[in-house]
Amino acid sequence: MNELLLAIAGLSAAQGEALEIAFPHAPGVAAVQAEWNEQRVPFVRDEDRWLTVIGVDLDTAAGEHALVVEADFGADGKRRATGQVEVTAKQFPTTELTVEPGYVELSPENQERAAREARETAVIYATVTPERFWSEPFAVPVRGATSGSNFGHRRVFNGEGRDPHSGADLRATTGTPIYAANRGRVVLAKDLFFSGNAVFIDHGLGVYSVYLHLSEIRVVPGEMLEKGTLLGLAGATGRVTGPHLHWGVRVQNARVDPFSLLAL
């Protein structure tokens, strides 16, 4: 159990970051899981170690948060270790934006549609696939791009406060090819009210990447994509001020900066 305690000692992450947790395999360990942010997070075995990824939501309070790791020794029972993750505060600026009024004052049918789609995406994000589909590092979905903007910004649309911006906006003109950031299964590929043409990829372990405002979608739900597969073309569909790629990542429902995945 010392390995467990060591693995979860001294962990720290900023608001809106993904964090990898790994420790060496010990004889007899059949399965490992963590409890983090009221979610159960499975570990996967990768040769001689166990690993997983947890997410710190951009609105998680700064300070210490409990992380419980439980190793299952089969017939020999389970052992638990509790540690703390130190969450550090990050400053997120406020952005004022002007969009078509229909995206701020919704018609009754659009309100109904947006609510239905929010329920649908909430079900996707709440699903933690107990496998890790990827083995290579995550990559930026626009060739040549090295940064994005606006992650975590508090947003005011046409003078009205709305949810914080949960992804990174990447410069991309309409028609720019967009590639899967890593291996995973397409779980949604269609037009959404706010997001426009959207592709959601399940990478396993509760890690999802999303690609929004596309002009064209080139994949279908259920498809397993290799890292770097062309999934669509950038555009300006949905609630936007112009063409770009909105790249978002959820880790067990936590909204994290996609660029924080690159360091895993």
Ligand SMILES: [Zn+2]
């Ligand atoms: Zn965006």
